[in-house]
Amino acid sequence: MSTTGTAPVRARKARTVALASYIGTTIEWYDFFIYGVAATLVFRTQFFPEFSELGGTLASLGTFAVGFIARPIGGVVMGHFGDRVGRKSMLVVSLLTMGIATTLIGLIPTYDTIGIWAPILLVVLRLAQGMGVGGEWAGAVLMAVENAPPKRKSLYGCFPQLGLPSGILLSQLVFLLLTGIMPADTFASWGWRIAFLISAALIIVGLVIRLRIEESADFERIREAGQVAKLPVVEVFRRSPVQLLVGSLASIAAPALGYLVSVYMVSYGTTQLELPTTTMLWIIVGVSVLWILMMLAAGIAGDRAGRKQTFVVGAVLAVLWAFPMFILVDTKAIPLIFIALVVITAANAIMAGPQPALITEMFPIRLRYSGASLCYTAGSILGGGITPILATALFAEFGSTIAVSALIAVASLISLLAIVPAGRRILQPGE
Numbered sequence: 001m002s003t004t005g006t007a008p009v010r011a012r013k014a015r016t017v018a019l020a021s022y023i024g025t026t027i028e029w030y031d032f033f034i035y036g037v038a039a040t041l042v043f044r045t046q047f048f049p050e051f052s053e054l055g056g057t058l059a060s061l062g063t064f065a066v067g068f069i070a071r072p073i074g075g076v077v078m079g080h081f082g083d084r085v086g087r088k089s090m091l092v093v094s095l096l097t098m099g100i101a102t103t104l105i106g107l108i109p110t111y112d113t114i115g116i117w118a119p120i121l122l123v124v125l126r127l128a129q130g131m132g133v134g135g136e137w138a139g140a141v142l143m144a145v146e147n148a149p150p151k152r153k154s155l156y157g158c159f160p161q162l163g164l165p166s167g168i169l170l171s172q173l174v175f176l177l178l179t180g181i182m183p184a185d186t187f188a189s190w191g192w193r194i195a196f197l198i199s200a201a202l203i204i205v206g207l208v209i210r211l212r213i214e215e216s217a218d219f220e221r222i223r224e225a226g227q228v229a230k231l232p233v234v235e236v237f238r239r240s241p242v243q244l245l246v247g248s249l250a251s252i253a254a255p256a257l258g259y260l261v262s263v264y265m266v267s268y269g270t271t272q273l274e275l276p277t278t279t280m281l282w283i284i285v286g287v288s289v290l291w292i293l294m295m296l297a298a299g300i301a302g303d304r305a306g307r308k309q310t311f312v313v314g315a316v317l318a319v320l321w322a323f324p325m326f327i328l329v330d331t332k333a334i335p336l337i338f339i340a341l342v343v344i345t346a347a348n349a350i351m352a353g354p355q356p357a358l359i360t361e362m363f364p365i366r367l368r369y370s371g372a373s374l375c376y377t378a379g380s381i382l383g384g385g386i387t388p389i390l391a392t393a394l395f396a397e398f399g400s401t402i403a404v405s406a407l408i409a410v411a412s413l414i415s416l417l418a419i420v421p422a423g424r425r426i427l428q429p430g431e
Contacts (some may be wrong), residue, residue: 010149013214017147018159020213021140024095025160027199027206028136029167030174031102032067032129033262034195036388037175039064040267041277042192046110047119054396057267058389059119064263065389066123067130068381074134075373076233082139082369083232086223087146087216090369091139095210098132099203101125106196138372141356146218146365154302154310157356158295164352165291165345168262172281172288174198179278218365232370236363243362244374246426249418251379253315254355256411257348259384261287261341264391264404265329272395273332283338291345298353307358308427311419314350318412321347325408326401344408351415358419361428383411 043063044056051059074094082090105125111118140160148156174195182191222228229235236244262284269280301310321343328340356372363371387407394403 010147010217013217014147014149014156017213018144018156020209021144022159022162022166023209024091024206025136025140025163026166026170027163027202028095028098028133029163030170030202031098031167031199032133033168033171034102034174034199035067035105035126035129036064036259036263037171037266037281038192038195040263040270041175042188043122045188046192047122049111054392057271058392062389063119063123063126065386067126067133068377068384068386070127070130071134071377071380072374074131074136075138075377076370077131078135079138079370079373080231080233082135082142082373083229083367087139087142087219087369088210088213090135091143091210092207094132094134094136094139095203095206096132098129098136099199099206101128101132102196102199103203105129106193106199134373134377137376138360138369141360141372142219142368143213143216145357145360146216146368152303153361154307154354154357155296155299157360158299158302158353161299161352161356162292162295164258165288165295165349168258169285169288169292171195172285176278176281176285179281222366227366229366232367233374236367236371236374240363240367240371240429242426243371243429246418246422247359247362247371247375248378248382250311250415250422251355251359251375252383253318253412253415254348254352255380255384256387256408257318257344258352259387260391260408261345261348264388265341267388267392268329268395269337273330275332279334283334283341286338287341287345290342291349294346294349295353298350301350302354302357307354307361308419308422310354311351311358312416314347314352315412315416315419317350318344318347319409319416322409322412323402323405326405330401347412358427362426364429379415383415387411 039060043060048056048059078090078094105122108121109118137160141157144159145153145157178191178194179187266280266284269275270277298310298314325340325344328336359375360368360372390407391404394407395401
């Protein structure tokens with residue numbers, strides 16, 4: 001068959017894989033973020049009733065952070081097999097791991113029923129969620145990037161990233177629906193569980209889609225050539241230590257901003273600004289819709305203006321907006337809060353859009369799953385896992401959002417300083 005004849009087939013495959021990656025990551029992020037919303041709204045009373053209000057909030061957010069600790073485990077294990085067996089099989093494993101853990105969280109008895117075993121089980125299942133996400137991102141990104149047309153790798157690579165705001169949007173809508181149709185005490189008692197049990201149905205949808213897609217074309221080529229790495233994680237550390245460092249530091253800012261908006265701002269808005277929960281959730285819904293569109297635009301910009309150049313614009317915006325953001329938020333005026341969060345999510349989107357292609361191209365194909373997983377999970381722990389906890393603790397300590405703004409500015413500055421000096425030998429070293 002001629003090259004011309006196969007081009008439409010390759011294009012259809014690329015679009016199908018990108019769509020499947022998007023749907024799969026949306027489901028996984030829905031699972032991940034309903035936990036974050038529940039941690040801020042109900043877990044303090046259901047699983048940590050013996051703590052003070054601040055202590056219970058920190059404990060709940062602590063269990064949220066536990067998921068990030070498990071990410072490197074999932075990234076290492078699934079990265080190893082993703083580079084040896086294939087990307088597709090690990091995507092199925094990650095989806096099942098996340099979905100089963102999320103469903104079981106919806107079935108855990110509370111502290112009043114089984115005592116200390118309730119938070120213990122919560123932490124164990126949160127660890128399982130973290131392992132699932134740790135192996136998910138790199139696999140979904142690689143499937144999209146490695147099947148993409150040569151000049152559209154940034155655009156196609158951003159489709160798995162769209163799962164982040166889409167998962168946030170879906171999780172907020174589910175909680176808005178539940179809090180809207182039932183009394184507050186009913187929601188706090190058992191209604192929140194419905195959001196977790198919905199995951200069981202979403203898992204089936206995700207599995208059907210993922211089982212129908214084909215393996216990454218680049219990985220198949222490496223496997224047919226007999227170039228599969230025996231110990232890919234070890235080889236990554238030996239062959240690409242600079243890329244690991246640069247990629248990990250560059251991956252800090254985007255999750256820090258993402259979790260600031262999706263988790264911390266819900267808690268801050270309801271507890272410190274004393275705004276209704278539904279108001280904060282609707283703000284996040286509106287922001288998430290624009291977030292999706294901005295990330296698509298950033299993916300396109302990554303192909304046209306360059307991955308690095310686009311990423312730098314987002315990082316600079318994040319540094320500059322860290323302090324003005326809370327000035328607007330603290331007015332308690334809904335339009336100004338909305339504007340504040342739209343701009344900070346724009347900074348996230350401009351970085352996150354080209355990030356998949358930027359990070360994966362740092363590593364040779366035979367080591368990409370392991371390399372990308374390690375960078376992403378390391379950045380997520382430092383940027384996403386500790387951000388809600390540190391932000392809550394800093395505000396409690398200083399009684400001001402200036403410290404929280406400084407946290408966001410520093411996280412963004414670290415990623416900016418990591419990527420600016422990186423040249424072609426680091427960003428695209430070749431095979």
